[in-house]
Amino acid sequence: MHSHITQHLKDQATLRPCYNAATRHEFLTAAGTLTLSPARLAFWLCQDRIYAAHAYPRFIGLLITKIPFDGPAVEEELNRETLALLTICLEGVIREVAFFEGVAKECKLDIDGWKERKATRDYTAEMARVASVGSLEEGLVFLWAMEQVYLDAWKYVKSLFPPQSDSEDCAANATRQLTNNWTRPEFEEFVQNVEALANRHFARRHHGHSHSAVRAMESIWERVVELEEMFWPEEGEDTLLGSNA
Secondary structure, three states: OOOOHHHHHHOOHHHHHHHHHHHOOHHHHHHHOOOOOHHHHHHHHHHHHHHHHHHHHHHHHHHHOOOOOOOOHHHHHHHHHHHHHHHHHHHHHHHHHHHHHHHHHHOOOOOOOOOOOHHHHHHHHHHHHHHHHOOHHHHHHHHHHHHHHHHHHHHHHHHHOOOOOOOOOHHHHHHHHHHHHHOOHHHHHHHHHHHHHHHHHHHHHOOOOOHHHHHHHHHHHHHHHHHHHHHOOOOOHHHHOOOOO
């Protein structure tokens, strides 16, 4: 067993095909080759706005309420670090929503009026469930898993980019801006900080890495990977779930 629960999760060989499906989905390949249509990109941005503007702040807020400020004094430093990082999450998602709404406006992508996908509802419902009934360490592992998959997905997109051309359309321009934002060194450092915090909380509560505790974290990791794969819209969904569909 690894000393860090997150490394153990990343090393799960049986989940690698699922992880590749989540981080190398056809939507992401289309994004990387700059072949997403404006409608499909706008449709996905609408779903991501539901996640970022509504579900994510609620999720983080519920995790903050689980910080055990009435615990032993020796744990106070970790509690304060946890509050500080979760506050950064809230501040960051506010900037994030404003950023991609600004990109959508600049590139004339209409992200209003789309119907919510079932995959979006499933994802946000699971976030609410884990944050409501799960432990703080479960919530932090869930948070890290979301951010890690997202980072790896957009790093894959960036790896496919062709040389920039003056003939690129609005969707290609928006895709480049969004991808560059989600692959910044600052975002990667943030993901690493969330991972370190999740590991510290897990170690604090489960010194011996009990089988049941490890299995609970494996289930969270598996579920996030599954939800992330489903969150990328399939070809043609923007037609089926348009505002006039």
